[in-house]
Amino acid sequence: MAYPNTDATIGTGPFKLAEFAAGRYVRLVNTGFYWRGVPKLDEVVLHMVTSDIVGVLGFLRGDFDYLNWNISPMLAEKISSAPEKYSHVNLYRSPGTSVVTLLPNVRVAPFDSLEFRKALSLAIDRGDMVTRLLRGFGQIASLGLMTPRTGEWFKAEVS
Secondary structure, eight states, X not given: OOOTTSSSOOOOSSEEEEEEETTTEEEEEEOSOOTTOOOSOSEEEEEOOOOHHHHHHHHHHTSOSOOOSOOOHHHHHHHHHOTTTTTTOXXXXXXXXXXXXXXXXTTSTTTTOHHHXXXXXXXXXXXXHHXXXXXXXXXXXXXXXXXXXXXXXXOTTTO
């Protein structure tokens, strides 16, 4: 996608575009004024990293100050268990919106049997999955597609 107006950009925030390298980075500089107060940073560089591995390695090496995506549970466990090695890393836990759902085709045997689906549901140890697969970085979701994080759409009495 082409961005034809990179020389005369328009915005209302505390930073303005200083440099744009397509597919690589955007450098923003402080405007020196903003209605909510002047930022304490002179500039912000947003690197466009398309690979989780490159992003995480660059972050751990100190190339980036911040990652704006979830890291794998195994990496979170590694960082948490060796704080002296990763003293420059602050790991924040926040509720996510990702849900892993098993949705069988109920028109095909044996999933067309309600009794089979109930037995399958009872056979899955959700707590063990959170412990083993997510290394404790997760929580058991509701049985439906809606989770408590979906707000008013979630109905506990239905799940």
